[in-house]
Amino acid sequence: MNPVTAIARPERDVMPSALPVERARADFPILKRMIHGSPLVYLDSAATTQKPQIVIDTIAEYYRQTNANVHRGVYALSAQATDLYEKARGKVAAFIGAEKTDQIIFTRNTTEAINLVAYSWGLAHLQTNDEILLTEMEHHSNLVPWYLVAPKTGAVVRHLPIHDDGTLALERWKEFFTPKTRIVAVAHTSNVLGTINPIASIAARAHAAGALVLLDAAQGVPHAPFDVVALDADFVAFSAHKMLGPTGVGVLYGRRELLEGMDPFLGGGDMIRTVTLQGATWNDLPWKFEAGTPNIAGVIGFGAAIDYLSALGMDKVRRHEMELTDYALARMNALDSVDVYGPADATARAGVIAFNHRRIHPHDLATILDRRGIAIRAGHHCAQPLMERLGQSATARASFYVYNTRDEVDALIEGLIAAGKFFERNQ
Numbered sequence: 001m002n003p004v005t006a007i008a009r010p011e012r013d014v015m016p017s018a019l020p021v022e023r024a025r026a027d028f029p030i031l032k033r034m035i036h037g038s039p040l041v042y043l044d045s046a047a048t049t050q051k052p053q054i055v056i057d058t059i060a061e062y063y064r065q066t067n068a069n070v071h072r073g074v075y076a077l078s079a080q081a082t083d084l085y086e087k088a089r090g091k092v093a094a095f096i097g098a099e100k101t102d103q104i105i106f107t108r109n110t111t112e113a114i115n116l117v118a119y120s121w122g123l124a125h126l127q128t129n130d131e132i133l134l135t136e137m138e139h140h141s142n143l144v145p146w147y148l149v150a151p152k153t154g155a156v157v158r159h160l161p162i163h164d165d166g167t168l169a170l171e172r173w174k175e176f177f178t179p180k181t182r183i184v185a186v187a188h189t190s191n192v193l194g195t196i197n198p199i200a201s202i203a204a205r206a207h208a209a210g211a212l213v214l215l216d217a218a219q220g221v222p223h224a225p226f227d228v229v230a231l232d233a234d235f236v237a238f239s240a241h242k243m244l245g246p247t248g249v250g251v252l253y254g255r256r257e258l259l260e261g262m263d264p265f266l267g268g269g270d271m272i273r274t275v276t277l278q279g280a281t282w283n284d285l286p287w288k289f290e291a292g293t294p295n296i297a298g299v300i301g302f303g304a305a306i307d308y309l310s311a312l313g314m315d316k317v318r319r320h321e322m323e324l325t326d327y328a329l330a331r332m333n334a335l336d337s338v339d340v341y342g343p344a345d346a347t348a349r350a351g352v353i354a355f356n357h358r359r360i361h362p363h364d365l366a367t368i369l370d371r372r373g374i375a376i377r378a379g380h381h382c383a384q385p386l387m388e389r390l391g392q393s394a395t396a397r398a399s400f401y402v403y404n405t406r407d408e409v410d411a412l413i414e415g416l417i418a419a420g421k422f423f424e425r426n427q
């Protein structure tokens with residue numbers, strides 16, 4: 001394909017997203033930054049999202065007006081801090097359709113939430129030769145905790161394969177899901193391929209055989225309406241920082257009877273009912289799993305992020321990302337020099353696109369694009385087994401969120417074409 005054809009923008013225009021993107025962009029102060037003399041084009045929201053002014057202000061206001069420890073003081077300030085903290089828990093519960101607020105446990109991030117389940121549930125329930133079913137597309141956060149816990153229990157880890165198009169090979173389910181499978185721990189959405197997995201169908205299969213289902217929803221909850229009851233998940237893990245909230249706050253949702261039956265993951269202040277010289281008893285849910293002073297300001301800021309996303313409307317967020325992804329896929333597929341990974345159809349995937357330039361290493365590509373103000377991620381994306389399956393040591397990756405525009409996709413494509421020309425000239 002000649003470069004002129006490559007630059008041509010596809011005619012396949014879709015209905016413009018109902019999301020007020022330009023208005024939303026004004027809410028994100030960082031988007032006004034210039035990087036190497038060009039406006040920032042931030043295409044790495046799968047790693048972490050930018051924060052709207054309201055989240056930044058809510059955190060600052062908490063420290064200015066309400067800072068005190070939670071669940072401890074009888075004085076007004078502590079009661080107010082506790083109230084804000086617990087209200088944020090309620091917002092998270094409503095956002096994902098949890099039946100009860102006490103099913104929401106605040107952790108540091110998705111990683112800690114999955115470790116909590118692997119240790120607290122896994123150590124108590126897994127036995128020799130039990131099986132833990134993961135998939136080939138998992139992030140290290142949903143691999144390594146199981147690799148740590150399995151040998152302590154004698155359990156075995158298995159991985160459901162994927163097809164070349166980046167979808168799960170569910171037709172091979174019976175080969176990998178056996179009478180010994182106790183838990184299926186699976187990404188709701190791949191952080192590399194963008195694949196949105198058929199969770200309700202996976203949960204139905206697992207539950208029919210008495211196994212549990214844990215969802216790594218780090219790339220799921222932030223991007224579309226999410227209903228834990230409809231998905232019938234037993235555990236769901238996700239991170240605030242991937243949905244406009246601050247770093248240092250994650251969530252574990254759990255089915256109540258499971259959480260009630262589990263021992264604490266960490267011990268210390270706030271998670272106990274009584275402590276004597278002989279031992280201790282545990283607090284009620286959810287505090288049983290929240291040892292020590294939590295990230296109070298972060299949780300309250302997360303509540304503001306949830307309000308912001310809810311006001312935008314998660315159905316509109318999903319549609320906006322799907323339209324951008326459809327547009328970006330069309331433009332990338334028109335470039336001879338670029339290979340795209342994951343499902344071809346934007347309706348089957350989230351707004352994350354892993355790709356490689358045939359002549360340029362992803363790290364070089366990311367560096368060249370950075371000179372134009374374009375931030376993409378390059379590397380193994382904490383998914384080394386998936387890289388091996390793709391036959392790549394690394395890929396480039398662009399990911400979208402509520403503030404990204406078609407013009408930014410165009411800037412990426414122009415950057416890719418310019419990088420190709422630059423490499424041809426310098427070889």
Ligand code: C6P
Pocket residue numbers: 046047048109110111112139141142187189190191216218219239377381382
């Ligand atoms: N993926 C990415 O650039 P933490 O770091 O605990 O908030 O999230 C871990 C995690 C777990 N599962 C999935 C599917 C993820 O995408 C991530 C984070 C980032 O893809 C950082 S490696």
